[in-house]
Amino acid sequence: MFGRSSAAIAVFSLLWSIHHVQATQYSEYILAPKERVLAPVSVHRANGSVSNAAGVTESGSGNIVFSSVSAVTFDYSKNIGGLVSFVVDQVSGPGQFIGISYSESSMWITPDGSDATQNTAIDETLWFEITGPGNYTVDEKHDRGGFRYLNIYHNTTGNISLSEVTTYYTAMPHYAGDAMGNYTGYFHSNDEKLNRVWYAAAYTCQLCTIPSTHGNSLVDLAATDPDVPTFWYSNSTLTNGISALVDGAKRDKLIWPGDFSISVPGVFLSTNDAVTIKLSLDQLFADQKPTGQLPYYAQPVLAIPQNDFLEFGRTVWSFTYHLYSILGLNIYYTYTSDLAYLQENWNRVELALNYSLSFIDETGLANVTASADWLRVGMGGHNIEANSILAYTLDTAIILAQKLNQTAHVSKWTNTSSTIKSAANALLWDSASNLYFDNETTTLHPQDGNVWSILSGVASSSRARDVSTALVNRWTPYGPPAPEAGVTVSPFISSFELQAHFIAATTPSTNSTNSNNTNPATLALDLIRLMWADFMLDDPRMTNSTFNEGYSVTGALSYPAYADDARISHAHGWSTGPIIALTNYVAGLHILGDGKWNVRPQPGDLESIEAGFKIAEGKYWAEYRSANTTTPRSATGGFVYEFGTPEGTSGLLTIDIPTSCADARVEVSSKGTKDKRHGKSGSDDSGRHVYGGGHHGGAANGTIVLDNLEGGEYVVHVSCS
DSSP: OOOOOHHHHHHHHHHHHHGGGHHHHTGGGOOSOSSSEEOOOEEEEEEEEEESGGGGSTTOOSOEEEEEEEEEEEEEEEEEEEEEEEEEEEEESSSEEEEEEEESSGGGOOTTOBSOSSSSSOBOOEEEEEOSSEEEEOOGGGOEEEEEEEEEEEOSSSEEEEEEEEEEEOSSTTSOTTTTTOOSOEEEESOHHHHHHHHHHHHHHHHTEEEGGGBOOOOOTTOOOTTSOBOOOOOBBOSSSSEEEOSBSSSOOSOOHHHHHHHHHHHHHHTOOHHHHHHHHHHHHHTOOTTSOOOSSOOOSBOSSOOHHHHHHHHOOOHHHHHHHHHHHHHHHHHHOOHHHHHHTHHHHHHHHHHHHTTBOTTSSBOBOOOOSSSOSOOOBSOHHHHHHHHHHHHHHHHHHHHHTOOTTHHHHHHHHHHHHHHHHHHHEETTTTEEOSSTTOOOOOHHHHHHHHHHTOSOHHHHHHHHHHHHTTOBTTBOOBGGGSSEEOHHHHHHHHHHHHHHHTSOOSSOOOTTOOOHHHHHHHHIIIIIIIIIITSTTSOSSSOOSOEETTSOSOOTTOSOGGGOOSSBGGGOTHHHIIIIIISOEEEEETTEEEEOOOOTTOSEEEEEEEETTEEEEEEEEEGGGSSSOOTTOEEEEEEEOOTTOEEEEEEEOOTTOSSEEEEEEEESSOOOOOSOTTBOTTSOEEEOSSGGGGOGGGEEEEEEEESSEEEEEEEEO
16 A cells, blocks of 8 residues: 655645646647748758759758759648648749649658648649749638648749748747747646657647638639649638637638537647637627528638538538537637637527427438538448537536526426436347447447447446447557448547546446456557558658547548548548547546536546646646655555645545445545535544545445535556455
């Protein structure tokens, strides 16, 4: 056993003293640039007659000279976005032109154009007629939101000498150039893969935060000739402010509510950019129709030029994305406690839910006829994903209604949610596979619906563990398959799957086929390592800095929904789920809104964790050390967990005792804030609570639960004999 030795107290005191500075301590992981004017880092490739190709890189010196037909591909070492400029020192010969093109992945580098924003063919090269020495800059309507590689192409006879090539970084437009790396959140553990993934996910969200006037690059979605480069623009105005959170840095550069269920929590947990979130939500609700329908994606405030894709967005409707807009509002409220904004949009929520409920038929389930979703194939009527999201949204709306004292619909919503859950289990559960059918007309077991069955509570606590196990047993070497979208691996749905495994980890299994009975929390960490770290971050075809929107189960950079593989976005906000998994679940910091919280660490196989973030109500932080990293050590397990929450808040602490503990002693102590609960057995006047004597300290289901804790700083000691 370990206790409060002087050595241990010294260690704990050190931990208490450093948690306030973690965000700067781990700045070496932050990928956001420290200034806006960026020079290329290196030369990826040079072709033709080029002299001193590296001269304009960060470490280069002198001019780069293009003679006759030639090209250089520069590497910025990470995905960036912005407006390219180059300085011409000398030019000889008439009719000189310089072409600019871009690529996120090394697979699509070509002087003939840029990786695609359209469904077919690459994007046109931007050509500059060189009339003499001077500075040449890409116009703002061609702001390229995501690229790692920059091509400079000279296609005529004669010579051109360039003294400078730079990109003005345009993401996070409302931040000072030297403040883009001032994160309000942080994460660190003993696993370097997880550390790098957290910060790459945060950077992906930043790169998808664009100038409001640089939106929409889907101009000619109907293009069919792969040999004809298509024109492109990024000059639609998306919000009534300076910034917007969009789905992808390169494309679509529009406000999609589905993405928000992953990217918005990631933003709050890393940069707390509430301003951009609110501006973007405003546009989703502004597009609500009189029927209650919320948009598939928000129409721009000003669209230049009008195009086929915007028209498509006016006519198509998505049952699920309609609900995601409501969930986006809930996430915003959860992290800001902005009651006025919630009240302002409450009538919209009621109208939207009333429209959703109109699809429920005699089965008790919604009969989903709208096929639009996250690019899955069809919905099939009584769809498990759509109905699970509906039940989850109803449960969420019930909580929000109670906060506003707008309870007229609460009884109806409660009964409907319960009916959906019962009907889904009766109609769609497949006991042979421990998974739900997509709908009653197919034998397909979707990833999205089964993951959402856990998140929504459609799956009972014991059934959730079985679904989790069945999903794990389907993993490929590149991640979980999403058979509802063909041969796809979806980082979007897999981001939800991460959360589902952590939820399942808190429940017992009654029918597990996982032979080694590995804790689902550890399996979720394994999935982050496999899919986000080893593949999406470190594969040489990736940007090594941001996460892409999808790929094939074979590991090919191919997305079945697209005719052109070059169209895949390599910086997509819906792929940033590890931030939620690592901060909310692994570190245990769950925010409920209105100054309420639920702290429950799930460290999996990690030995040390430090995490935290700052929102309007104050700082939240947590630190975990297993017995292997504390002094003195426990021979058979145990850990120390410390956390802090803002003064004036309150919440629930749940501690899961390791199954390896044959006899556990749990001690919870407050520091700096006296626990004012009265009459709690085992507590003393200092707010210290001791549980011991018997397996798991005598706690039911191997957990210790303390409720109504006041905001402050706490230490939890779990020792095992």
